[in-house]
Amino acid sequence: MDILIDTLVSGLDPTLQQKITDDPEIREESKKYLQEMLLNTELLSTETYTTNTTTSESSDRKRTLTEEIAELDEEQRKLGLKLISITNEKQDMIIDVSNDISLIRKRLDKDFNEVTNSMVNTIGMSDSNNSHRFEVQRNEKLNSSIKSDSTILSNIDSVLDILELPTICRLCILQGNYQEALEVSMLVQSFTIRFPKISILNKILQQVQVELKQMVKGLVRLLNTNLKQNQIVKIFQILRRLDVLNGDIIGISETYGKVLDGGVKDKFLKLIFLNSRYKFIYSEIQNLQPLLSYSSLSYVKRVIQVFREHLFSSLTIYSTIFESPQNLEKNHQFENDTMASEFIQNIVLLLIEKIRIYFNDTVDTVDDVVKSQKDGIMLQLLYLCKSLSKFGVDFETIIIHELCYGKDNVIAEEEWLHNLAKLKKLRA
Numbered sequence: 001m002d003i004l005i006d007t008l009v010s011g012l013d014p015t016l017q018q019k020i021t022d023d024p025e026i027r028e029e030s031k032k033y034l035q036e037m038l039l040n041t042e043l044l045s046t047e048t049y050t051t052n053t054t055t056s057e058s059s060d061r062k063r064t065l066t067e068e069i070a071e072l073d074e075e076q077r078k079l080g081l082k083l084i085s086i087t088n089e090k091q092d093m094i095i096d097v098s099n100d101i102s103l104i105r106k107r108l109d110k111d112f113n114e115v116t117n118s119m120v121n122t123i124g125m126s127d128s129n130n131s132h133r134f135e136v137q138r139n140e141k142l143n144s145s146i147k148s149d150s151t152i153l154s155n156i157d158s159v160l161d162i163l164e165l166p167t168i169c170r171l172c173i174l175q176g177n178y179q180e181a182l183e184v185s186m187l188v189q190s191f192t193i194r195f196p197k198i199s200i201l202n203k204i205l206q207q208v209q210v211e212l213k214q215m216v217k218g219l220v221r222l223l224n225t226n227l228k229q230n231q232i233v234k235i236f237q238i239l240r241r242l243d244v245l246n247g248d249i250i251g252i253s254e255t256y257g258k259v260l261d262g263g264v265k266d267k268f269l270k271l272i273f274l275n276s277r278y279k280f281i282y283s284e285i286q287n288l289q290p291l292l293s294y295s296s297l298s299y300v301k302r303v304i305q306v307f308r309e310h311l312f313s314s315l316t317i318y319s320t321i322f323e324s325p326q327n328l329e330k331n332h333q334f335e336n337d338t339m340a341s342e343f344i345q346n347i348v349l350l351l352i353e354k355i356r357i358y359f360n361d362t363v364d365t366v367d368d369v370v371k372s373q374k375d376g377i378m379l380q381l382l383y384l385c386k387s388l389s390k391f392g393v394d395f396e397t398i399i400i401h402e403l404c405y406g407k408d409n410v411i412a413e414e415e416w417l418h419n420l421a422k423l424k425k426l427r428a
Contacts, residue, residue, distance in 0.1 A: 005027065084387055096103045104211050162191070162201075182238065191204075216242060219238065220276065223273070224280050224283070225276075226280065229320070233317065236321050259283075266322065278343060281310050281350075282350065285303055288306070290375065292357070296357055299358070300358040303355070304353070304377070304384060315344075348398050352402045355381070358408060400416060
């Protein structure tokens with residue numbers, strides 16, 4: 001085997017000859033490889049086979065070394081032809097790329113030395129003082145910025161939590177958690193007071209203010225609907241904690257909100273309440289309009305019932321929200337409240353307008369049934385007036401003036417006094 005290895009080594013490259021001769025491990029590996037080749041008779045076989053005859057033995061046999069070499073030569077020939085074809089097709093591009101590479105190489109060789117020499121001369125590192133080192137001055141502003149950025153990155157979770165506060169505020173509003181939305185607003189406001197130089201906090205506060213404005217609009221629209229007393233009270237508790245008078249709506253603390261209640265803010269909230277209640281009562285009356293085409297009597301009775309129910313409820317809620325406990329014990333708590341008085345007057349005038357519809361239709365009727373129906377309506381009006389007497393509200397004079405002594409004079413004074421005496425007798 002050594003003779004065979006020495007014979008084969010003589011035909012190799014001198015470097016490989018030296019490695020095989022000097023390194024015992026490589027020599028031993030070579031011996032093993034030759035031994036395996038000599039034992040593999042099929043690999044060294046030169047027997048040829050035709051492709052036309054295929055038997056079970058020939059289909060499962062392994063290819064010989066001669067076939068492997070022939071196939072590799074064929075593959076190499078095909079690749080060569082393919083490269084020649086590609087080269088012929090792309091020869092113009094190859095020439096251009098080659099020229100560009102040559103030009104770039106020349107420029108690099110030339111410009112690199114010039115730029116390097118220029119830099120050396122600029123920083124004073126010429127041949128005469130090569131021993132001196134070039135020291136870059138420390139940029140304190142840059143170092144401070146790097147340190148600040150590193151701090152932000154190390155606390156990125158907390159920073160993201162702060163940036164998400166406007167989104168959290170919006171989600172709280174959408175889910176009806178208005179108190180939590182106010183807490184988010186006050187938190188952002190405290191950040192801006194504590195860190196006034198951080199501009200991003202002011203932007204976050206502006207985004208929160210936009211969400212709160214949408215919340216206020218939604219709450220005001222909600223007040224125009226049929227709400228229970230506790231729901232309306234909760235809405236005004238929220239509005240009290242908002243600085244709704246400024247263009248920028250922000251949440252305020254409960255203590256600060258109470259201080260503002262004695263001023264313009266309290267009047268503004270009263271205006272919101274009375275306006276929304278008037279719109280609600282008016283919409284309820286408008287919903288009864290189809291009933292008028294069937295029976296004007298039923299329509300007027302239902303109108304009086306709506307006024308009695310919702311006017312009493314509105315005044316009760318108004319007293320709960322805006323009046324002090326001492327005023328609630330008084331019988332004339334609305335005497336000095338101009339806005340409440342105007343609200344009641346407008347409601348009564350609306351009621352009178354609807355009552356005239358029935359009385360105008362029956363003004364010339366002398367039927368006993370119609371007379372009894374009129375007495376029933378007048379009794380309902382009197383009950384309405386008396387039911388609101390606990391608030392110190394007496395709009396009976398307005399009704400008498402408009403219906404008995406007005407331009408239409410749809411109710412006779414004697415009829416009104418007769419029904420008033422009947423009511424006193426019933427309540428005695």
